[in-house]
Amino acid sequence: MDIFLIIAGAALVTFVPRVLPLMLLSRINLPDWGMRWLNYVPIAVMSALIAEELFIQDGELSLLASNMEWIAALPTFWVAIRTRSLLGSVIAGILSLMLLRFFF
């Protein structure tokens, strides 16, 4: 039941941002500062999520060599910058971490 509610809630907060601008923007315009603030949300949220994925493990800071995720992030960034491809980045990341875990 709880999981059902989480999925339904998540679906709702995903649905609204998807459809609202398309439905309304032909009629009204967002204030300028609102658009500018929204412009930085993707950068901020992605950076925060990446940082948590790479540096936090079980609520502790993990910068050690035993945590290989941040090392795998380096080739992932490189491939992302070079290819500008979501698929390329994902494959580079998965392969890097798989190889790192295999060898170390």
Place this chain on the structure above:
Amino acid sequence: MKLETAGLEPHAAPQNEDSFLKGVKDCLPTLLGYLSIGFAAGVVEKTAGLTIAEIAMMSIILYAGSAQFIASGMIAAGSSAASIVITILFVNLRHLLLSAALSPYFRHLTPLRNMLVGSLLTDETFGVAIHKSASRRNISEKWMHGLNIAAYLNWIIANLAGAFLGQWITSPERFGLDFALPAMFIGLLVMAVQSRKKYAIDIAVGLIAVLIAVGVSLLWSPSMGVITATLVAATCGMGIEKWK
């Protein structure tokens, strides 16, 4: 190439006439990406303890890769429902921008029909659609539905395939599959920064977000870390832009 086609088919659709099937065809180049990310999401969801029915429901009504990874990770970690939903809200706020950017090309439709167009909007279908918009004043509704629905069905199939195979994959870590999510975020971040060409401010905003996320996660909780970092760093970006 374009001129040639126009010459051969003089009566072929001045604008607005791209068919549903053309939309499906234009979706094909993105299918491999959907398949692999959707497959990884299905495996991660399954190993996080979700049932096949929950995974199906997620891919059908949520239909957002990053949100599905986050939901399964946070459910497995025992986070509260509210913090999961708020984190997903922030992650998917970027859709506001995608939807807003497409809105000029769908002014010919009623709000209700625009709702249907937007309900299946993703990073990838946006990418294809905005590319299409470069040569048109309006985007065909049928074409957009073809594009969206092809991507949608492909995603659901990939998710369920991952979920079924996930039953036999006991440790997705061994294959690096748990890294699909951070890698996807890295891809989305890099593409966002590269398309905006505001490198200095964007990098500053990113670094602020990293510091706050790590700090708040250590002192408080990881889900609050993402929320706080997003609010503060986006506001900083707006401030820097204004005072520069």
